[in-house]
Amino acid sequence: GKILDSDSFNPIQFFRILSICHSVLPEVGRDGDIAYNASSPDEAALVDAAKQADFVFKGLKSDTVIVTVFGRDEEWTVLETVDFSSARKRMSVVVRSNDTGKIYIMCKGADSVLIPRLIPTSSTEVTARSATLDELSGCGLRTLLLTYREITEEFYAEWGHKHRQANTLVEGREEVLDESVSLLESELCLAGITGIEDKLQDGVPETIAALELAGVKVWVLTGDKQETAINIGLSCNLLTEEMKITIINEDDFESTEARLDASIGNLSAYRAMGKTERDFAVVIDGSTLVFALEEKLKKKLALLGSMCRTVIACRVSPKQKTLVVQAVRDCDPSCVSMAVGDGANDVGMIQAAHVGVGIAGLEGMEAKLASDFAITKFKHLGRLMLVHGRWNYRRIVKVILYVIYKSALPVMCEFFNSFFNGGTGQPSLDPWLWALYNVFTSSVPIIFVGALDQDLTPLTVTSFPEVYRLNKLMNALRFRVFLTWLATAAFQGGVIFFCYHAISIAGPYANGKTLDLWCANFVTFATVNYMAHSQLYLYVMNWDYITMTLWALSFVSPLYFYPIFSSELFAITLQLAPQVYNGFPDLFSQAIAWLAPIPVVILGITPTLIGKYIQLQYFPSIRDLLREAQLGGFDHRSAVFGEVAPGAGASEDPLVKSGVGSLADVSEISRRLSSTGQAMDRVGSGLERVGSGSDRVGASPVVSRKRSMPQFL
Numbered sequence: 108g109k110i111l112d113s114d115s116f117n118p119i120q121f122f123r124i125l126s127i128c129h130s131v132l133p134e135v136g137r138d139g140d141i142a143y144n145a146s147s148p149d150e151a152a153l154v155d156a157a158k159q160a161d162f163v164f165k166g167l168k169s170d171t172v173i174v175t176v177f178g179r180d181e182e183w184t185v186l187e188t189v190d191f192s193s194a195r196k197r198m199s200v201v202v203r204s205n206d207t208g209k210i211y212i213m214c215k216g217a218d219s220v221l222i223p224r225l226i227p228t229s230s231t232e233v234t235a236r237s238a239t240l241d242e243l244s245g246c247g248l249r250t251l252l253l254t255y256r257e258i259t260e261e262f263y264a265e266w267g268h269k270h271r272q273a274n275t276l277v278e279g280r281e282e283v284l285d286e287s288v289s290l291l292e293s294e295l296c297l298a299g300i301t302g303i304e305d306k307l308q309d310g311v312p313e314t315i316a317a318l319e320l321a322g323v324k325v326w327v328l329t330g331d332k333q334e335t336a337i338n339i340g341l342s343c344n345l346l347t348e349e350m351k352i353t354i355i356n357e358d359d360f361e362s363t364e365a366r367l368d369a370s371i372g373n374l375s376a377y378r379a380m381g382k383t384e385r386d387f388a389v390v391i392d393g394s395t396l397v398f399a400l401e402e403k404l405k406k407k408l409a410l411l412g413s414m415c416r417t418v419i420a421c422r423v424s425p426k427q428k429t430l431v432v433q434a435v436r437d438c439d440p441s442c443v444s445m446a447v448g449d450g451a452n453d454v455g456m457i458q459a460a461h462v463g464v465g466i467a468g469l470e471g472m473e474a475k476l477a478s479d480f481a482i483t484k485f486k487h488l489g490r491l492m493l494v495h496g497r498w499n500y501r502r503i504v505k506v507i508l509y510v511i512y513k514s515a516l517p518v519m520c521e522f523f524n525s526f527f528n529g530g531t532g533q534p535s536l537d538p539w540l541w542a543l544y545n546v547f548t549s550s551v552p553i554i555f556v557g558a559l560d561q562d563l564t565p566l567t568v569t570s571f572p573e574v575y576r577l578n579k580l581m582n583a584l585r586f587r588v589f590l591t592w593l594a595t596a597a598f599q600g601g602v603i604f605f606c607y608h609a610i611s612i613a614g615p616y617a618n619g620k621t622l623d624l625w626c627a628n629f630v631t632f633a634t635v636n637y638m639a640h641s642q643l644y645l646y647v648m649n650w651d652y653i654t655m656t657l658w659a660l661s662f663v664s665p666l667y668f669y670p671i672f673s674s675e676l677f678a679i680t681l682q683l684a685p686q687v688y689n690g691f692p693d694l695f696s697q698a699i700a701w702l703a704p705i706p707v708v709i710l711g712i713t714p715t716l717i718g719k720y721i722q723l724q725y726f727p728s729i730r731d732l733l734r735e736a737q738l739g740g741f742d743h744r745s746a747v748f749g750e751v752a753p754g755a756g757a758s759e760d761p762l763v764k765s766g767v768g769s770l771a772d773v774s775e776i777s778r779r780l781s782s783t784g785q786a787m788d789r790v791g792s793g794l795e796r797v798g799s800g801s802d803r804v805g806a807s808p809v810v811s812r813k814r815s816m817p818q819f820l
Contacts, residue, residue, distance in 0.1 A: 118298075141158070464491070511593070527608065534628075633669075
């Protein structure tokens with residue numbers, strides 16, 4: 108805190124206000140030391156600061172506050188308490204000294220609401236006050252004004268009577284109460300100004316740089332003063348000294364509209380000159396947002412924000428935070444918004460976004476309880492999004508596509524069979540076997556693949572956040588991909604049916620028997636199972652012991668299910684399938700049952716193998732290239748740049764230090780890649796393409812290099 112150098116400012120009253128006007132609860136330890144608990148760490152810090160100055164808040168008995176001042180106990184009776192709210196931005200208490208009987212109102216709050224309520228002062232004091240506020244805000248500190256006023260017993264009695272009457276109103280109660288409190292909180296004397304450091308957590312600049320590399324646009328919504336907000340932006344590397352920062356502070360609708368139009372025009376002109384969005388930022392205050400969030404202007408605000416690297420909104424109320432998120436969602440329905448907050452004033456914003464992330468810390472647990480995901484530190488956001496968010500997206504897509512494919516595969520067998528069964532409705536697969544295939548043999552592996560599959564390691568993803576941009580393109584579940592999987596199921600179903608149809612009519616075999624209907628039925632079931640598992644094998648990126656074991660057990664399941672299924676218990680006693688009773692010895696005594704699935708499966712998956720080979724060799728995505736680099740040992744950005752990656756726990760990466768966080772300096776990236784081998788050359792080309800919004804690298808002299816064997820990554 109700072110006590111201004113003026114005769115009208117009272118240092119004793121300054122520390123009294125700190126120790127009395129709060130909602131802190133003391134806790135006395137075994138050693139007699141007092142610790143303070145509060146819903147806001149700022150309040151606890153202010154009371155602790157008063158304690159260091161020998162103004163010790165010892166507790167509250169009934170309605171009496173006990174404060175020890177220089178070793179002597181003082182008791183103050185609390186007459187009224189007007190709590191802090193996001194709308195009021197201040198807290199007040201009315202207290203009576205038990206020693207002198209004098210009544211004071213003590214108030215602390217934001218300078219924007221308390222300065223108009225101060226008694227008129229000389230120009231010297233106004234200059235000192237402004238200089239102090241600017242000095243503290245320039246250091247990145249959050250400021251509060253401490254004010255007080257002595258009132259008479261008669262004034263308090265009259266005011267208290269009106270205030271109690273206002274409390275009994277049914278209609279217009281809030282407005283009358285606000286007027287009553289405003290009458291009390293007027294003609295205040297300034298006791299001093301406090302400044303509290305809102306220290307950034309470790310890893311915040313690196314995490315933001317990694318998110319920007321991933322193509323995530325970051326907006327900052329804060330209740331701090333404009334100078335403090337800009338200072339925070341500089342410390343987070345969201346703002347740089349070289350950027351053109353547009354500051355919008357307007358007092359009416361017309362001025363706000365004109366300023367937004369002018370800013371959009373200026374930025375458009377700069378971009379026509381070759382500048383990028385990374386060269387611009389917007390700082391807007393809460394009073395301007397009142398007009399900018401109106402229906403007519405919110406699209407212009409969103410457009411202006413899309414033309415800049417970042418938007419920093421200061422002096423923003425919790426309601427305005429919510430409205431900003433809703434405005435962005437309304438103006439761009441295709442975007443996916445995520446709100447990150449750590450306090451109760453962020454709950455509305457967290458709930459308004461598509462995804463809400465709460466940080467559980469000193470600000471309380473409200474944000475955590477209202478969020479979709481909870482983390483303990485901001486730096487964990489990078490891993491939550493880039494690693495787990497990306498993994499889960501690709502896992503879900505893989506599960507959706509594979510479930511559709513494996514369900515369509517036997518259906519296609521039945522579809523082709525319908526042309527040859529003479530209209531009898533005779534199935535090519537036994538209903539029990541079909542149910543067994545859908546519920547068990549083909550379902551178990553994909554469940555664990557959907558839970559455990561990892562195409563890239565966490566180190567690779569955090570070292571190359573650009574790969575996250577593929578998720579933003581939403582190309583993994585495009586209609587073309589969906590049709591490709593359906594076409595694969597149709598082709599493989601046709602291969603299975605026509606191959607076994609030809610085999611079933613080609614007998615007799617060496618034992619004098621033909622492949623009868625039910626034997627062909629089971630061989631078809633086994634081959635469908637082998638085909639589905641072989642297709643899954645080509646798309647599993649990470650083979651761990653659990654996945655491999657379950658895949659293998661499920662792959663050979665027809666070999667131990669059919670003997671059970673054709674046994675006397677199931678076939679005869681339970682009457683599940685009497686037509687296949689004792690069919691196992693007859694079926695597996697024929698070589699066709701063992702050998703036929705092999706060429707059929709190879710023929711069925713050959714188009715997929717060829718397609719993956721062509722795609723990986725000639726049209727790889729950045730993910731494919733990073734898997735190639737990962738297999739070659741280049742799983743860290745330092746293998747390319749010689750520095751530490753953003754998001755990996757260091758701030759010395761030149762991409763972070765320069766505030767680039769993008770792929771602007773592609774020539775420098777390519778130069779460095781040329782010294783790290785062909786695999787990393789391909790990664791460099793992939794990074795350049797991802798920077799332009801494409802997920803495919805395309806052919807190049809290096810990429811088109813043929814290999815003796817394909818690598819299915």
